[in-house]
Amino acid sequence: MNIAASVGPALALEVADAQSIAELRHQAEGCTRCDLYRNATQIVFGEGPGAAEIVLVGEQPGDQEDVTGRPFVGPAGRLLDACLEEAGLDRRRCYVTNAVKHFKFTPRGKRRLHAKPNAGEIRRCAWWLGAELNILQPKLVVSLGASALYALLGPKAKLTPERGHILHPANHPPVLVTIHPSFLLRVRDEAERHRLHLEFVSDLHKAAEFGAR
Numbered sequence: 001m002n003i004a005a006s007v008g009p010a011l012a013l014e015v016a017d018a019q020s021i022a023e024l025r026h027q028a029e030g031c032t033r034c035d036l037y038r039n040a041t042q043i044v045f046g047e048g049p050g051a052a053e054i055v056l057v058g059e060q061p062g063d064q065e066d067v068t069g070r071p072f073v074g075p076a077g078r079l080l081d082a083c084l085e086e087a088g089l090d091r092r093r094c095y096v097t098n099a100v101k102h103f104k105f106t107p108r109g110k111r112r113l114h115a116k117p118n119a120g121e122i123r124r125c126a127w128w129l130g131a132e133l134n135i136l137q138p139k140l141v142v143s144l145g146a147s148a149l150y151a152l153l154g155p156k157a158k159l160t161p162e163r164g165h166i167l168h169p170a171n172h173p174p175v176l177v178t179i180h181p182s183f184l185l186r187v188r189d190e191a192e193r194h195r196l197h198l199e200f201v202s203d204l205h206k207a208a209e210f211g212a213r
């Protein structure tokens with residue numbers, strides 16, 4: 001695939017005028033670029049050191065992230081932490097964010113069920129992701145799942161054939177393609193889940209090695 005010709009919305013957009021992540025976050029708190037801010041508790045912006053060489057990009061905040069205002073603190077986040085540790089990659093050295101910054105959900109009684117962000121929401125929120133990457137200038141971006149991949153590289157990049165590969169879009173940081181940890185939580189078959197878990201850790205290990213170069 002010609003990645004240079006398929007740079008996605010985040011990387012193609014003009015970025016916000018902010019000098020730091022703190023300033024950018026402050027700007028994003030008032031974002032109304034799509035409707036997702038209306039029902040969410042708060043924005044869940046990226047977090048991590050300003051000098052992070054590796055940026056992990058997920059899909060969107062979940063229920064616990066929406067309540068706490070922090071990314072990857074729910075079940076998928078805990079699994080991510082364990083897999084990062086297995087891979088020898090310290091989360092405290094990474095900047096962790098999402099393609100979409102507000103929680104999209106469907107109410108079901110007292111529960112709020114995750115609802116997948118659509119292409120328009122991802123494209124609109126890519127404004128912020130592009131701005132985060134522009135400030136951080138990381139060595140490597142790890143794309144966790146299909147929504148992150150869409151935000152980063154557009155519709156031509158496909159998760160299954162590219163999984164485990166490091167892609168090199170023109171004039172932008174390399175992107176390592178892998179699954180979202182929440183996918184592992186949904187696999188019922190134990191043997192299959194174990195296989196996918198090992199693959200995921202192997203992908204993260206690749207990121208750790210790339211970051212250490």
Ligand code: SF4
Pocket residue numbers: 028031032033034035036037043100101102121124125126128
């Ligand atoms: S999801 Fe993103 S684009 Fe939509 S309102 Fe929230 S910050 Fe803005």
